[in-house]
Amino acid sequence: MIGRLNHVAIAVKDVRAASDLYRGALGASVDPPVPQPEHGVTVAFVNLPNTKIEFLEPLGEASPIAAFLGRNPEGGIHHICYEVDDIAAARDRLVREGARVLGTGEPKIGAHGKPVLFLHPKDFCGTLVELEQA
Ligand code: CO
Numbered sequence: 760m761i762g763r764l765n766h767v768a769i770a771v772k773d774v775r776a777a778s779d780l781y782r783g784a785l786g787a788s789v790d791p792p793v794p795q796p797e798h799g800v801t802v803a804f805v806n807l808p809n810t811k812i813e814f815l816e817p818l819g820e821a822s823p824i825a826a827f828l829g830r831n832p833e834g835g836i837h838h839i840c841y842e843v844d845d846i847a848a849a850r851d852r853l854v855r856e857g858a859r860v861l862g863t864g865e866p867k868i869g870a871h872g873k874p875v876l877f878l879h880p881k882d883f884c885g886t887l888v889e890l891e892q893a
Pocket of ligand 1: 840
């Protein structure tokens with residue numbers, strides 16, 4: 760069912776510092792940071808030949824990654840995102856398989872403007888999984 764690895768998301772305290780580090784030390788191409796108040800994050804994408812890295816910096820009081828950074832002050836891998844062809848069919852299959860879909864179970868529009876869902880890390884090897892409709 761899952762297809763390509765769309766991105767690996769890394770929570771960071773400072774998205775500009777992380778972007779400078781990847782540009783400088785790693786020679787990466789990094790897009791400018793984009794505030795996404797509706798998601799409580801500022802996002803910057805690192806473009807790799809085969810996938811992307813998504814830097815997530817908390818934005819606002821109720822940011823969903825503030826607690827994660829509290830536990831991981833240096834930052835850390837926050838989630839991985841796999842592409843699926845049909846997100847509603849993927850959701851129905853996962854529910855049948857007993858996996859927990861976070862939130863209401865209805866896809867939301869994610870950082871790329873496409874529908875996404877998140878799956879409970881305890882059901883997937885301790886890793887928060889994002890599914891994005893390709
Ligand atoms: Co993501």
